[in-house]
Amino acid sequence: MLQKQKKLILNSRQQAAMRRAGQVNAALMDFIRPHVHAGMATEKIDEMVFQWTMDHGHKPATLGYQNYPKSCCTSLNEVICHGIPKDEILQEGDIVNIDITTVVDGWHGDQSETFLIGDVSEERRAVTQCAFDCMHLAIDALTPGCTVSKIGETIVPEAHRRGFSVVREYVGHGLGRQFHLDPSIPHFPNRQSRIDRLYPGMCFTVEPMINAGTRYARCDKADGWTVRTKDGRPSAQFEHTVLMTEEGPEILTLTQDGPQKGHQF
Template sequence: MLKKQKRLILTEAQRDAMRKAGRVNAQLLDFVRPHVKAGITTGQIDRMVYEWTHDHGHKPATLGYQNYPKSCCTSVNEVICHGIPDDYVLQDGDIVNVDITTIVDGWHGDQSETFLIGEVDEEKRSVTQCAFDCLYLAIEALVPGCRVALIGETIVPEAHRRGFTVVREYVGHGLGRQFHLDPSIPHFPNRQSRIDRLHPGMCFTVEPMINAGSRYTKSDKTDGWTVRTKDGKPSAQFEHSILMTEDGPEILTLTEDGPRRGHRF
């Protein structure tokens, strides 16, 4: 999905535009937050995202993107990513990742959060905690000009230490006027990520997908989007949009009401 182009270094005005997009996206997630509970359908969540976005004069980035049919992604339990909202009713014991991206004056704000519905079992709680902690550990490791591989070098050992695995097929990405840009941001170290660097003025997402079982995935050939764990075990994910500044990483999508660094689920 990455759009190949030269490395995008944002001007100060463009950085402010991305800050605004991130703030709007975070406000949307806070709007949806109290409704993500047992008894609501994932389709109703999507409708809220669509209506709030348009009521505020913005656009949901996923709607129509490569023919994706909805305004957000809702990935429940063993669904890793790209779950399509439908008539599924959230139940006590589920976990669900809500992934939203908003186009604000042409710029993209992108984030996701995994919600615990009612009382969840220890496996789901632990994998959610691991995904959340890995997100912040990776962000805190970044410094101006560092290799992209530093993200994977931070996440993989932590996930493995806790007995979990890191998805490799789906990665973070550069962000700006387009949804998916270079550089690719894998959550495991590979050859390209050891070459690519994160310079001041670059904007990108960090979005580790952590599996309770094996790291392997399977795609739904019926809808062409939904990605599940191959072994049916639960998966959790958190995502922020990050701007690398001269002083270090700046999180653009912090919510007012959501979990902050150090939160315990």
């Protein structure tokens, strides 16, 4: 177990490469931010993600990944994750999670945000706030060498306190030269997460998916990707790439224009 984990520890040069990948990905999120509004088609957002990424000499990690057809994921309302951009038009009252991952000189930056489109229902606003707060609470709870389970042990009680549920089928992950690495980062405590530890030099994502109703999900058999809540109620997610340092967790994908810790939606 320890030998397996030590392979994931990045040296100072590799950490600098991950910081750059995170900064590039955050700049892309800020670039698309003004375009996420009512009347915009999600496929147009995807086109902008692709063009900006290529114009800057990088690659969208999702495009072609396990045959995924687009450069980002756009998950609307009851879609938990992996929503495929298409000709659907964002409407007043929607919430949409946009998940982007950029390959920068071989290293991955990965993050997502849930956007509120105009005036949204109280339930959609509250579940979005919960996902955002849970992500930051979990990151703040981490210390060098702590168990991965610290994340789930922080998120689950907070989500349940607010009357929401935490998705279990889809989790965070290690990150580096590959898109998905060990350790798995579940947002609920389980046996493996109580064993795995987050040592300085390890890079990973924290990306809780919070449902307004039941935690259970169903994958669209037609496209093989789109994951929806089983009861059709809304879901929200936020994600950051995090580097564990000797001093504690460092968020690598902070945006300049997006919501910062403590933001109220």
